Amino acid sequence: MNLETKDLLMELSRIDAPSGFEKEAIDFIEKQVKDLADVVKKTRLGGLIAGVKGGGGLKIGIFAHVDEIGFVISKIEDESFARLETVGGVDPKVVLASEVKIYTRDGPTRGVVGLLAPHLQKPEDRKKVPMYDEIFVDLSVGSLVKSVRVGDRVVLRGDPIELNGKIVGKALDNRAGCTSLIKSMELLRKYRTLYDVYYIFSSQEEVGGPGAATVAYELNLDYAIVVDVTHADDAPPFYEKISLGGGPVIGFGPSVDKDFWKKIMDIAKRNGIKYQKEPLPGRSGTDTDEVQMTGIGVRTALISIPLKYMHTPVEVVDPFDVDETARLLTHIVVDLEV
Amino acid sequence: MYLKELSEIPGVSGDEDKVRNFIRERIESKLDEIRIDRMGNLIGIKKGKKSDGRLLLVAHMDEVGLMVTKINDDGTLSFAPVGGVDPRVLPGKKVRVGEDKLGIVGYKAIHLQKSEEIKKPPSYENLRIYMGFSSKKEAEEEVEIGTYVSFLTKYTEENGRATGKAFDDRGGCSILMDIIDLNERYDFDVYFAFVVQEEVGLRGSAILMEQLHPDVALVLETTTAGDNPEIPEYQWATHLGDGPVITFAHRGYVADKRVFQVLIETAVKHGIPFQMKRRTAGGTDAGRLARRGRGVPAGVISIPARYIHSPLSIMDLGDYRNTFELVKRVVEDGKIMEEVSG
Numbered sequence: 001m002n003l004e005t006k007d008l009l010m011e012l013s014r015i016d017a018p019s020g021f022e023k024e025a026i027d028f029i030e031k032q033v034k035d036l037a038d039v040v041k042k043t044r045l046g047g048l049i050a051g052v053k054g055g056g057g058l059k060i061g062i063f064a065h066v067d068e069i070g071f072v073i074s075k076i077e078d079e080s081f082a083r084l085e086t087v088g089g090v091d092p093k094v095v096l097a098s099e100v101k102i103y104t105r106d107g108p109t110r111g112v113v114g115l116l117a118p119h120l121q122k123p124e125d126r127k128k129v130p131m132y133d134e135i136f137v138d139l140s141v142g143s144l145v146k147s148v149r150v151g152d153r154v155v156l157r158g159d160p161i162e163l164n165g166k167i168v169g170k171a172l173d174n175r176a177g178c179t180s181l182i183k184s185m186e187l188l189r190k191y192r193t194l195y196d197v198y199y200i201f202s203s204q205e206e207v208g209g210p211g212a213a214t215v216a217y218e219l220n221l222d223y224a225i226v227v228d229v230t231h232a233d234d235a236p237p238f239y240e241k242i243s244l245g246g247g248p249v250i251g252f253g254p255s256v257d258k259d260f261w262k263k264i265m266d267i268a269k270r271n272g273i274k275y276q277k278e279p280l281p282g283r284s285g286t287d288t289d290e291v292q293m294t295g296i297g298v299r300t301a302l303i304s305i306p307l308k309y310m311h312t313p314v315e316v317v318d319p320f321d322v323d324e325t326a327r328l329l330t331h332i333v334v335d336l337e338v
Numbered sequence: 339m340y341l342k343e344l345s346e347i348p349g350v351s352g353d354e355d356k357v358r359n360f361i362r363e364r365i366e367s368k369l370d371e372i373r374i375d376r377m378g379n380l381i382g383i384k385k386g387k388k389s390d391g392r393l394l395l396v397a398h399m400d401e402v403g404l405m406v407t408k409i410n411d412d413g414t415l416s417f418a419p420v421g422g423v424d425p426r427v428l429p430g431k432k433v434r435v436g437e438d439k440l441g442i443v444g445y446k447a448i449h450l451q452k453s454e455e456i457k458k459p460p461s462y463e464n465l466r467i468y469m470g471f472s473s474k475k476e477a478e479e480e481v482e483i484g485t486y487v488s489f490l491t492k493y494t495e496e497n498g499r500a501t502g503k504a505f506d507d508r509g510g511c512s513i514l515m516d517i518i519d520l521n522e523r524y525d526f527d528v529y530f531a532f533v534v535q536e537e538v539g540l541r542g543s544a545i546l547m548e549q550l551h552p553d554v555a556l557v558l559e560t561t562t563a564g565d566n567p568e569i570p571e572y573q574w575a576t577h578l579g580d581g582p583v584i585t586f587a588h589r590g591y592v593a594d595k596r597v598f599q600v601l602i603e604t605a606v607k608h609g610i611p612f613q614m615k616r617r618t619a620g621g622t623d624a625g626r627l628a629r630r631g632r633g634v635p636a637g638v639i640s641i642p643a644r645y646i647h648s649p650l651s652i653m654d655l656g657d658y659r660n661t662f663e664l665v666k667r668v669v670e671d672g673k674i675m676e677e678v679s680g
Contacts, residue, residue, distance in 0.1 A: 091448040115648060118424050120617065121424070141494075142496060161440055164469060165473060231450060233446065309468075312429065312445055316442075316468070
């Protein structure tokens with residue numbers, strides 16, 4: 001039972017899996033890929049590897065992180081209010097007047113991030129953004145209010161929607177990447193590959209964690225392609241703007257292998273895949289940075305899916321970009337000549 | 339209680355039609371007369387057995403929201419607030435654009451913000467609604483300048499509390515509808531007015547006096563709680579769970595002493611918990627009514643709610659029930675009419 005790209009994006013967006021808490025997303029993905037792979041196994045750090053056997057030549061890993069940004073309860077006040085600490089970078093400006101879901105030991109419960117009504121605000125309040133030392137969660141709207149403890153995981157709630165063909169939701173960074181991996185596995189069934197290909201759904205990227213690099217080491221990879229998201233329709237003035245719907249974004253810079261990069265560009269051109277280019281003058285801010293310097297070194301590539309409003313509850317992706325990324329990934333592992 | 343349905347209907351000031359239709363359909367058969375006036379206020383009349391006086395009960399149908407002011411070249415929409423909406427509650431929210439279209443208020447990714455931008459509050463100048471369009475032309479086919487935009491929040495009840503949008507003042511509307519549902523006939527006439535445009539300056543209620551000439555008016559509101567954790571208790575306006583709120587004074591009007599007293603005595607007599615509104619910020623239609631025509635003695639009873647004027651407010655269901663109980667007793671006892679005629 002293969003889900004359409006759009007539906008897969010929405011299903012994955014609905015799942016709450018902040019860094020270190022990826023199980024539900026991993027279990028869902030395992031169901032989607034178990035019939036598409038020769039070997040499926042969980043990793044030591046909460047990720048998932050789905051291996052497709054090829055001619056037994058080189059080993060290529062394709063990575064997408066499954067974790068999303070979130071929060072942890074840091075303090076409880078007056079029995080029915082709580083304070084938050086972020087897990088990954090969450091802009092304090094996107095959390096006010098939102099509903100949150102808190103995972104307690106007794107089950108999930110609701111909370112509301114409140115804000116004083118304008119009637120009672122002082123003029124100086126309006127000029128500032130409440131930071132996490134002021135932001136609070138009103139727990140009184142959940143039946144498990146008494147079960148909430150410091151350390152419980154929290155996510156902003158928000159069901160995905162479709163807007164003029166685009167998908168909007170939370171956690172599309174990087175469930176969009178996960179979706180393109182699953183779609184690539186479906187496509188790969190039509191081809192034979194010379195290489196052993198490992199699709200890796202990794203943990204803890206949003207905290208700069210060890211989820212991807214440890215798998216790259218364990219599998220002793222020769223090549224790695226990291227699939228993540230990048231900023232669409234909004235760039236610093238001295239950078240070329242990346243467009244939603246413009247196709248996969250192929251990154252280039254020190255964290256990427258120059259020859260592998262050239263080959264990927266050729267493969268994209270030969271197969272009529274529309275792509276965009278992104279310069280990465282320093283660190284890429286993705287798992288690529290760590291994976292490259294694993295073991296004796298791994299030849300890396302970074303392919304990103306354009307995404308608007310990153311790290312907000314209304315991230316936007318175009319399913320076209322996800323499908324084209326899947327197509328590119330499959331062609332890379334089929335067509336790559338080394 | 340009609341709070342769930344009422345809360346989920348869009349009805350920004352000036353665009354109250356859907357709310358009015360919903361209420362009208364449900365109250366029509368229970369009243370002697372129903373009319374919609376020139377500004378769009380819905381007025382229902384229950385004649386009295388003696389018809390020896392006129393009590394006016396008022397709640398406003400409109401909610402705060404937004405309006406499209408410009409369609410930009412990139413297909414996004416610029417907008418301005420209708421009523422008091424703090425722009426800080428908007429980034430990251432889904433909104434309803436016009437009748438049934440969806441949009442989102444996005445925000446520049448935190449990674450792309452300079453450090454000084456992180457602490458800078460969003461403003462109407464830089465916020466945009468994104469609907470998935472990539473050009474002005476595409477957007478113009480679907481949206482017009484002047485289109486109303488409302489919050490999009492599902493109503494939920496849990497742990498004795500309700501969450502949703504527009505509780506201010508669908509809470510008051512719901513209580514008025516509950517009173518109509520009692521289907522009682524009193525000695526005096528009761529006028530039920532569901533008014534428009536409260537959030538943009540107490541406007542709809544302004545034309546009630548000339549039409550109805552009430553002897554006394556009682557406004558049913560949903561008012562701000564302000565019992566947030568960082569605020570010291572002495573600064574709270576009201577507190578969730580403490581019962582209906584009775585106002586002694588607010589911007590531009592001191593509640594009529596006799597009406598105010600009757601409300602308190604009724605609560606005490608029937609053992610209904612109540613609280614005073616401890617802040618005088620904000621106004622209600624009582625202020626407008628009192629200064630129209632020859633004026634009218636007016637009072638205000640409110641349901642307290644947290645985080646009003648945002649997409650997600652919280653009401654205590656016990657407060658709702660106790661507010662209904664108090665209004666019901668005030669109307670039943672009829673002492674409010676005796677006080678002002680005496």
